[in-house]
Amino acid sequence: MNKPWKVVIIGGGFGGLSAARALKSAPVDITLIDRRNYHLFQPLLYQIATGSLSAGDIAAPLRGVLSRHKNTRVLLGDVQDIDPVGKRVVLADGASFDYDSLIVAAGSRSFYYGNENWREWAPSLKNIDEAIGVRHKILYAFEVAERLSDPIQRREWLTFVIVGGGATGVEMAGAIAEIARQTLKNDFRSIHPEEAQIILMDGGERLLSGFPEDLSKTAASALAKLGVQVKLGLRVSDIDKEGLTIQTQNTTYRMPAKTVIWAGGVTASPLGKTLATRTNAETDKGGRIKVTPQLTIPGYSDIYVVGDLALSIDPKGTHLPGLAQVAMQGGAHAAKAIIRKVQGKQEPTPFKYFDKGTLAVIGRWSAIADVFGVHMSGYPAWLVWVFIHLMYIVQFQSRILVFIQWAIQDLTSSRSARLITGSAASDFNFNSEVSALASKPPGKERVALKA
């Protein structure tokens, strides 16, 4: 009897999971390794950050998703090294796993263009913990503002700046505008949440550069209607506790804001660098590994790289974007190639990306969509968005729960998950903020408050 063909998959995101699924009935032994015990539906992370959904709604335990895959073993572990000659994957704790075929789908993380210190003041949105951190920061800003009487300080706490005008930035800006104008409308007694300033900035000439130009314009005007200030052609040169330093072509100025959210860019997982060193593979400046048309590393036909970590080029010569559908199709392609190899068949055909379209939601009942070349906006686009997102959520249960929560939220503007949990209070230094203020000359209302 032959030894079974060993497949190791690194990463349980869209790429890794879709590979595991495509291999479900294949005569292979699969080990899927992830640092987290869940698959995350990343496109809806901004809804965690804005209190629409709970973590459990968009994350599914990997073991549960794959429990009927009898050929698949899920392991919680942190891959630290890959030996492409010995064909071995090594975990941080020293354990190692042999492979016959390896699928690397380690994904990307947020990137601050070398300014890691900005992360503290401008959290990003790449995983559940970051999203919950952003949620705390937003809700907390309103709480602090409610306690303040000085109009200038209040304004700083009620200024929300989103850096980066891609889909995540647009979705965050729209959602924060709704929170301020709708959700929290009746929740405070001293402040008027609808006075909040929401600023969406980008260094480019237009929002949503991955979308057709007319849809960028539609999105910008829809955001303007929601009260979002869109500022283009600005470059951030610093971010600190008090706000941002902004550079335009001619001048540098400060933008005071207590809440800055980073939707600015991503870079490949650090594992990419290790893998590139071991295989002498080329990487781009985002750390992505240049792969062959078969999605393998040149010279290593047994190592597939898919998803955000791969720099794959379609026949027209354009780089494929870091989208869920690219990762899913890539994962499935790698799986098919492995099945052919195990069956002793020929090299597979090159990977062909089938672009189903791109979508971004702007606010309640409003989205833009470019589906098979058809440009849509407003309510119809929003319906398409809702339908597609519900369809792609992995678990049946989550699909129902998300649907109901969206329905209730659309009818009532309520966001039931706007909870500040964990050590948020101490993280954001409410006490030291407020007592620092208390030592300043009090405004009229503070006197009354402390009488």
Add this chain to the structure above:
Amino acid sequence: MNKPWKVVIIGGGFGGLSAARALKSAPVDITLIDRRNYHLFQPLLYQIATGSLSAGDIAAPLRGVLSRHKNTRVLLGDVQDIDPVGKRVVLADGASFDYDSLIVAAGSRSFYYGNENWREWAPSLKNIDEAIGVRHKILYAFEVAERLSDPIQRREWLTFVIVGGGATGVEMAGAIAEIARQTLKNDFRSIHPEEAQIILMDGGERLLSGFPEDLSKTAASALAKLGVQVKLGLRVSDIDKEGLTIQTQNTTYRMPAKTVIWAGGVTASPLGKTLATRTNAETDKGGRIKVTPQLTIPGYSDIYVVGDLALSIDPKGTHLPGLAQVAMQGGAHAAKAIIRKVQGKQEPTPFKYFDKGTLAVIGRWSAIADVFGVHMSGYPAWLVWVFIHLMYIVQFQSRILVFIQWAIQDLTSSRSARLITGSAASDFNFNSEVSALASKPPGKERVALKA
């Protein structure tokens, strides 16, 4: 015009929230202060800990719940002191608030009988963060066991000890048994989760001492059927990383267990001590403040203490238990008394607790209930439990979401919220655990694993 009557409510739990609700239409100015921005439905916390529900399902933002209460202001703050003569509440950040009537509903926290160092190894279940910590610990134990080959070590990681045989302990034991026997049945490849040992221990002679004796017996045999080992008359003398030290009447022994959960006891919020000192009030050894039949502090008819912080004695001379319904009725009573005072009416009648009954769930389709003196168990009791819990969940949306999740879980045994988030991995020292083990003589399977 008269100045409005100022009511300060400390705590947004069952007691504080029910007081605020009963005062909704009263001609008073209410400030409700809580350290958290949400009301928590504590009786279902164990379902957060066992991955059945997400935090958002059982917690409701206080501002949202009270947004239509035009006379009520919600503040996020940590009350540090109370001046009963100056009639003032002081926050940790120095802000202070005057009151004409004060309702103190600061609740309780878990108590380790003076052994605070046990908390690290035996987390308890009093708030969302603790419940999520317990969830991580349970799920993590299975993950580590999956990586181990030594049967003795595996057994230690698959031993779950719950200390305390009250309702929370019983509910946790039942839920962990179900996770091991049902939910995770097909999720692992090396271990058999159903081999997990679940031990529920208590120092007393029976479980659920607050329930009638026949129901305690029913519960114990229902737990036994689920595979829970119930051990009574045991005293814990130490808890550390490796397990517990147990004392019986005659002997002392070690019980190795990597997962210990504390359901052992509660003590009043530390604010109780401050308040007792300021008012010379009597407290019991649990830190609860002895109140008058009107629920006020003797000598301070403007300070009401309700819920877990109050030691109130019913006409029969028995102490009222620390239950949601006692807190809710107490809060409503205090509110009514304040309304009478504002209206210039007579002192209110003494608080009379109306006991609607007690319930505890044991497992799927199984509970015990003592409702108006009628003892129920099994499926009928479970239906009563489901109905009452759904009824008392504060938000309409949560009610629907919880209902659907329970329905799906009852049909499929799946628990979709079994996520390990946050810094759990480093908290529980997976890496150092495993590398410590790696240096020991490897078992047969580990060799294969590392080959």
